[in-house]
Amino acid sequence: MTHPTDSVPALLALLQVEREQLLAQFAAIPVDQRAVADGAGGWSAAQIIEHVARVEGNVARMIAKGAELPLTATFDERQAGLLTDTRIRWVRERTTKVDAPERVRPAVGFTPDDALAQVRASRAAVLEAFTAADPAVLDGVIVPHPFIGPLTLRAWMELIAHHDARHAEQMTALRHALMHSR
Numbered sequence: 001m002t003h004p005t006d007s008v009p010a011l012l013a014l015l016q017v018e019r020e021q022l023l024a025q026f027a028a029i030p031v032d033q034r035a036v037a038d039g040a041g042g043w044s045a046a047q048i049i050e051h052v053a054r055v056e057g058n059v060a061r062m063i064a065k066g067a068e069l070p071l072t073a074t075f076d077e078r079q080a081g082l083l084t085d086t087r088i089r090w091v092r093e094r095t096t097k098v099d100a101p102e103r104v105r106p107a108v109g110f111t112p113d114d115a116l117a118q119v120r121a122s123r124a125a126v127l128e129a130f131t132a133a134d135p136a137v138l139d140g141v142i143v144p145h146p147f148i149g150p151l152t153l154r155a156w157m158e159l160i161a162h163h164d165a166r167h168a169e170q171m172t173a174l175r176h177a178l179m180h181s182r
Helices: 008-027 045-066 075-080 085-092 112-132 135-140 153-180
Strands: 142-145 149-152
Touching: 008 045, 008 112, 008 153, 045 112, 045 135, 045 153, 075 149, 085 153, 112 153, 135 149, 135 153, 142 153, 149 153
Parallel strands: none
Antiparallel strands: 142 149
């Protein structure tokens, strides 16, 4: 099996498919409930979208900054910075609850429309940063993920697709919780 990071078109397709799924789940939540949390301490649909945008915006900034960093990663470090099936499963499957770091938690008061605008802008920014980046930077700069360890910048790009999938599943659970709370 070809790993999505082995092919730029495959990676871009994965990003598109997972984003479409996330936005479809968001659209399936009634407009008047998109700012409503599930009541169990979870996020609203708007907050989920804003969180995704914050993560993606951070990845865009990491990639842009990567061009300024020295390419000092060894072969072994670059190999350790790839997404493995285990890491992908950990991101996609919501069996382990994760508390997002403060910098990517949603802000209070964002409207669903604000969140959608933010996620569209973050996607444009990350794609621009990725396509402008030197492949040597994408594969030679390692940035630690707070939960799964060091990742190359290219692996971070793939990670945001799997992150979208995680939150599409969360959005589905939220929609069901909101339907049953009526």
